[in-house]
Amino acid sequence: MEFNSNSGFMYVVVAVVIAFVLLQSVVFFIKAWKRGKELGMDKQALKKTVGSSALFTIAPAFAILLGVIALSNALGFPLPWLRLSVIGSLTYEATAAAAAATAVGSSLSQRITDPKTFAAIAWVMTLGIVPGLVLVPLFGKKIEKGISNIKGKDSKWGQIFLSGLFLGMISAFLGLVFAEVHTGLVGWIPVFVMFASALLMMVCGLIRKALDAKWIEDYALPISLLGGMALSIPITNLVMSLVG
Amino acid sequence: MKQELSYRDSVHRLGRVWMLSALAMMIAVPSVICIYYSAWPSAGGILKGFLSVAPIFWTVGVIEVFTYVPMLGTGGSYLGFVTGNLANLKVPCALNSMDRAGVQAGTEEGEVISTLAIATSSIVTTVIIALGVLLLSQIEPILESPVLQPAFENILPALFGALGVVFVSKNWKIAIAPLVVMIALFLLVPSLASAVGLMVPVGALIAIGAARILYKRNLL
Known part of the structure; x- marks a missing residue:
């Protein structure tokens, strides 16, 4: 089968x-709605919840859609569609896909045409999200009763530990950006793109602060990601013309 | 006479059935791809990719469960952890709705509002993305044009440049050590690029080690 x-x-x-x-x-919607009526909750309040949640969702949903575009070149539309509408988030899916691709000797920079590579990427993306789906059915009841608390006594260290994990991952991938530098100016293209995207993220942060524009938080990552990708086109062209 | 199940217990039962079925379906997707195309990737490749993803995301996943379940309530959790996009969408949406309705998380009313909010949000997200994909697949030739190729070759630098700003600016003291080590490593040994996944846990260990030292000396 092709x-x-x-x-x-x-x-x-x-x-x-x-x-x-x-x-x-x-x-779940129907069950909760019925329960609300049983409890004698105001129907207007329930309707208002539905309306405001729907409105609240529109902007982030478009942001998620932009993530589908970013991954579509390498993985096609269906897989990113699934992974970003169910369970995933852009940070996770893109990282998982990139890690899986490099592990099997491929990359996200071109369309994956080998079914084995594609399947490996799909497996890694899937296995990475298992904990939530297993832990909630197993421990949801207990956690609710407040028996367990993973942060324990030292919640400040818990936060720092979590940041450390993320920083470890980010630094490994930021290091990777420099892997081609030894090939000359062309190898610097990813580095320039990284800085362009970082700059866009900083601008988003400044706008957020200056205008108190909370809405930009939802879009900062897709704007910087797609903006960085877009800027890579003139950057690549410029470098190529310099190299001749 | 059989005692009637409480509402929460009935949600737990319903939630478990749906969630475990969803897990089975998620696992079925790559399985079906393998079977249909009779393409079985090497276990080693999957393991290598898995090792680079699991240490971070399984830890985060576990912490998310313990953090968000009390916030989202019973129905909200079973639904939210299946439909995903928790931190960037479902959690703020549920909290916002409970706040507006003037109900507390953990109460009967909070349970209803939270579940309604998450269900609505999930439905709206799914519909928007489905319509978007439908439209996008129409303009696929444009997305595949050679002019745009550099953009797709640079997904990773663009992603991590942006994420780097977010996380490094929050914790620059912890970030210095792993960043310096990793950049130096990749500059000196470019061939490590194929093993970036294995460098992820290494980077995490360096970051956590540095953080521990700074924390013990009260420098954080």
Whole structure:
């Protein structure tokens, strides 16, 4: 069977899972609505919750959609569609996909055409999100009762530990950006792009502060990511013309 | 006579069934890809990729469960952890809704509002992304044009440049050591690029080690 990450088969597989999760949302919605009526809650208040949640969601949902575009070149549409509408987030999915691609000797810079590579990436992305789906059914009840508290006595160290984990991951990938520098000016392109994207993120931060524009938080990452990607086009062209 | 289940217990039962089914379906996706295309990737490759992702994201996943379950309530948790995008969408949406409705997390009313908020948010997200993908697949040839290729070759620098600013600015003292070591490593040994996944836990150990030292000396 000829492999294509945008094949009808892929769309069907992904659509089935997404429909399943959509159905779950509907079932829980109905159950909660009925319960609200049982409790004698004001119907207007319930309706207001639905309306405001829907509004609240629109902006982040578009931000998530931008993530699908970023990953679509390497992975096609269906897989990023699934992973970003169910469970995932852009930070996780992009990192997991990149790590898996390099582990099997490929990269996200071109369309994955080898089904084995594609399957490996799909497996890694899937295995990475297992904990939530296992822990909530197992321990949800206990956690609710407040028996366990992972942060324990030293919650400040808990926070620092978590930041350390993220910084470790980020520094490894930022280091990777410098791996091609030894090849000359062309090898610096990723470094320039990294700085361009970092600059965009800083500008977003400044706008957030200066205008007290909280909305920009949702968009800062997609803006910087897609902005950095867009700027890589003139950067690449400029470097190529310099190198001749 | 059989005692009637409390509402929460019934949500737990329903939630477990749905969540474990969702887990089975998620695992079915890569399995089905392997079977349909009879393409079985090497276990070593998957393991290598897994090792670079799991130490960070499993830890984060575990912490998320313990942090968000009390906030989201029973129904909200079973739904939120399946539909995802917790920190950037579901959690603020649920908290915001409970705040507006003037109910507390953990109460019966909070449970209803939180579940409604997360269910609505999940449905809206799913619909927007589905429509978006439908439209995007129409303009696929544009996305694949050679002019745009440098953009896709530079996803990683663009992603980590932005993420770097966020995390490094918050914790620059912890960030210095792992950043210096990693950049030096990749400059000196470019061939490590194929093993970046294995460098992730190394970077994390350096960062946590540095953090521990700074923390013990009250420098954080």
